[in-house]
Structures are given as structure tokens and as C-alpha cells.
Amino acid sequence: MFSKVFKNIINQGARQYSSKKGLKVTVCGGSGGIGQPLSLLLKQSPLITDLAIYDIAPVTPGVVADLSHMDTNSNVTSHVGLDNLKDAVADTDVVIIPAGIPRKPGMTRDDLFNTNISIVCDIIKVIGQVSPHALVGIISNPVNSAVPAAAEILKKLNVYDPKRLFGVTTLDIVRSNRFIAELKGLNATDVNVPVIGGHSGPTIIPLISQCTPQVKFDHDVLVKLTKRIQEAGTEVVQAKAGAGSATLSMAYAGAKFTTSMCRAILGEPNVIECSFVESTVTDSPYFSTPVLIGVINAYIVVFIFYKNLSFKAMNYDNIIMANYYKE
Known part of the structure; x- marks a missing residue:
């Protein structure tokens, strides 16, 4: 899938990070x-x-106390306000923002704009001042707006690095994998569907024709699956x-994404995630696409490999979507 050059570059970075034993992650x-x-x-x-657990809620110390009783390797700290x-x-090393x-x-998701964008920007400003080197994953909706807003904050602080700012769209991939597995009687852990575009309604474009393993659906089924x-x-x-929104599945997807970031920082080669990032794939300055994440000389590197996707396949999937919305 990737050239030997890319693999060699990532492997060189991996050797430099292999001695690092553990990471700090902030939620x-x-x-x-x-x-x-x-x-x-x-x-x-x-x-x-x-x-590190940060929140403005007074229950935060209690959440941390609860977590701290788990017999796992990590230390957990509480930060309120x-x-x-x-x-x-x-x-x-990594900040994940739900x-x-x-x-x-x-x-x-757009109805959340005024409140959530303000919250995200307050957090991003402090990250830019204190830890501009950190990888930042934004879960807070609307992701399609939160990522560009965060980028502008970091630009004003002169610390913006597009390779360190990610919109977390992993839940779209998780759902696509699961729904296809259900329809085809497959193990969902064996299914992988790239999802491009964005993280809201019609901007979510599952490339079902690029699914691994390959699957085929009748037109009507494909339309219903895409809509779902x-x-x-x-x-x-x-x-x-x-009583709430998608919290458990989003937490699962967020953990998958965060773990991938950690694996990449620690030097594992060929870590791939779909994410909403600054992009030149389309006329839109930000676009969700599969990215290869690795390290070179202590710098995080993101390679967007949309060119490896079949444009014929992409057009086919978009035609299906266009037919659905036309109807």
C-alpha cells in the first residue's frame, strides 16, 4: 500500500522512540x-x-479516585477548572477532547456550535501555550467546525502544526465496520471501511466499495446502509x-484513536487512522481521509494517502449517495 521509502522513513523514527517506556495522555x-x-x-x-483527567465538573476528583483504584500501570491525576x-x-504527549x-x-451537530466551539477554543489556547508539541484529537462536535477553529487559535499563537491536530472521526469507521459485518455475517474486527469527507450527516462518505474484505450490496441495500x-x-x-447521545461507542472509538496515536509516538510503523485534518484532497481546506502516522527525528509526520484509493471507486460511492439524496 505504501512505498518502501515511506516505510523506511517511519521505521527510522520508530527506532528513536523505542526506548520511551510510556506516555502521558490528557482527557x-x-x-x-x-x-x-x-x-x-x-x-x-x-x-x-x-x-490526566481535566474537567470543570466538581465530580472530577471522584471520577479520578474511582479510576485510581484500578490495578493498572498508569497513574491518574485530577485537574478541575x-x-x-x-x-x-x-x-x-496526547490530548483528547470530548x-x-x-x-x-x-x-x-451544528446546533452545538456556539457552546462547544467556545469550550474547545479555551482548551486549545492553553495547549498551544503550554504543550504545542502534543498531538490533539478533537471529539467535541461539531468536529467539522471545531478543527478549523482550533487551527486558527494555534495560528494566532504561532504554534500551529497541521500534523498535530486531528478531528476524531473514528466512530464513523467503527459503525461502518459493524453495520457491514451484521449484513454479511462477518466478524466486525475483520472488517475495515475507509470513511472520508467529514463528521456530520451527508459529509460522512463511507467508501464501501473499498471495504476489506470486499463486499457487494444491491443498490437499495447500499443506499439504506449509507443512510444508516x-x-x-x-x-x-x-x-x-x-437521555443522552452516543457516549459508549464514542468512548470506544476515541480510545482506539488515542491508542493509535500512542502507538505511533512509541515508534510502531504503519499506524493508519481516518481523521479530519488539513488537506489538499479537495477544494475544502479540511477533509477526513486515511492518514499514515509516524515519527521522524522526534517530529510527528502525517502522510495522506488518498491517492492510493481508487477514484473510480470513490466516484461510484458518491453516485450512490447522489442518487439517495436526489430521491
């Missing part, structure tokens, strides 16, 4: 509906030695009857 919004199960999953990772955010992100309010019935993937978040919001 911003760690006491929320996504943050708590996400922190629970990350606390179990052998790659993480320090887990914006005044303590600097300590939470100091010397951190902070913000959840969707309620009738709300779109795009509206899966609403499916959960409605199923919870106003």
Missing part, C-alpha cells in the same frame, strides 16, 4: 458522558503511564429518548 472533559468511559478504557492501556488546565496538559454538551433529540451510517448518531439519540 479534557474527562468527567462527562464520553469522558468517563473513555478514561476507563485509557486507564487500561499499557502504553500510558500518566493519565480552567486555572488547573495548564498542569493537566503540561508535558503531555468536552462539551451532548446532542439532544431534534438537535444537529450517516444518521447513526441520530439513531442513538432517539433510542436514548432524550
Whole structure:
């Protein structure tokens, strides 16, 4: 899939990081509906030695006390309020941000804009001041708006590095894998579907024709499957009857993404994740696409390998989507 040159470059970086035994990860919004199960999953990772939990909620010390009783390798620390955010992100390797309010019935991700973008920008500003080297993954919706907003904050601080800022779209891939596995009677862990575009409704473009293993669906089934993937978040919001949004599956997806970041930093070659990043793939300055993440001379490197996707296949998938929306 990748040239030998890319593999050699990544392997060179891997050797430089192989001696690092563990990482610090900061969860911003760690006491929320996504943050708590996400922190629970990350606390179990052998790659993480320090887990910092930041939130404005007064319950945060209790969440950390609860996590600290787990007999895993990592230490966990509590950081409450914006005044303590600097300590939470100091010397951190990865910051994952699920902070913000959840969707309620009738709300779109865009309805969360005013509240959540403000929260994300406050966090990003401190990260830029204290730990501009950290990899930052934004879960907070709307991701399509939060990532560009975060980039502008970092640009004003003169620390913006597009290779260190990611919109977490992993849940779209997780859902695609699961839904296809259900339809085809496959083990979901053996299915991998690239999902490009963005992280909201029609911007979510699952490239089903690029699925591994290869699968085929009748037109009507493909239309329904695509629609379900795009509206899966609403499916959960409605199923919870106003009591919340997709928290558990998002925490699972967020943990997968964070673990991939850790694996890349520690030198594992060929770590690939779909993510909403600065891109030249389309006219849009940001686009979700598969990226290869690795290290070179202590710098994180992101290779966007959209050229390896069949444009014929991409066009076919887009035609299916166009037919659906036309109908």
C-alpha cells in the first residue's frame, strides 16, 4: 500500500522512540458522558503511564479516585477548572477532547456550535501555550467546525502544526465496520471501511466499495446502509429518548484513536487512522481521509494517502449517495 521509502522513513523514527517506556495522555472533559468511559478504557492501556483527567465538573476528583483504584500501570491525576488546565496538559504527549454538551433529540451537530466551539477554543489556547508539541484529537462536535477553529487559535499563537491536530472521526469507521459485518455475517474486527469527507450527516462518505474484505450490496441495500451510517448518531439519540447521545461507542472509538496515536509516538510503523485534518484532497481546506502516522527525528509526520484509493471507486460511492439524496 505504501512505498518502501515511506516505510523506511517511519521505521527510522520508530527506532528513536523505542526506548520511551510510556506516555502521558490528557482527557479534557474527562468527567462527562464520553469522558468517563473513555478514561476507563485509557486507564487500561499499557502504553500510558500518566493519565490526566481535566474537567470543570466538581465530580472530577471522584471520577479520578474511582479510576485510581484500578490495578493498572498508569497513574491518574485530577485537574478541575480552567486555572488547573495548564498542569493537566503540561508535558503531555496526547490530548483528547470530548468536552462539551451532548446532542439532544431534534438537535444537529451544528446546533452545538456556539457552546462547544467556545469550550474547545479555551482548551486549545492553553495547549498551544503550554504543550504545542502534543498531538490533539478533537471529539467535541461539531468536529467539522471545531478543527478549523482550533487551527486558527494555534495560528494566532504561532504554534500551529497541521500534523498535530486531528478531528476524531473514528466512530464513523467503527459503525461502518459493524453495520457491514451484521449484513454479511462477518466478524466486525475483520472488517475495515475507509470513511472520508467529514463528521456530520451527508459529509460522512463511507467508501464501501473499498471495504476489506470486499463486499457487494444491491443498490437499495447500499443506499439504506449509507443512510444508516450517516444518521447513526441520530439513531442513538432517539433510542436514548432524550437521555443522552452516543457516549459508549464514542468512548470506544476515541480510545482506539488515542491508542493509535500512542502507538505511533512509541515508534510502531504503519499506524493508519481516518481523521479530519488539513488537506489538499479537495477544494475544502479540511477533509477526513486515511492518514499514515509516524515519527521522524522526534517530529510527528502525517502522510495522506488518498491517492492510493481508487477514484473510480470513490466516484461510484458518491453516485450512490447522489442518487439517495436526489430521491
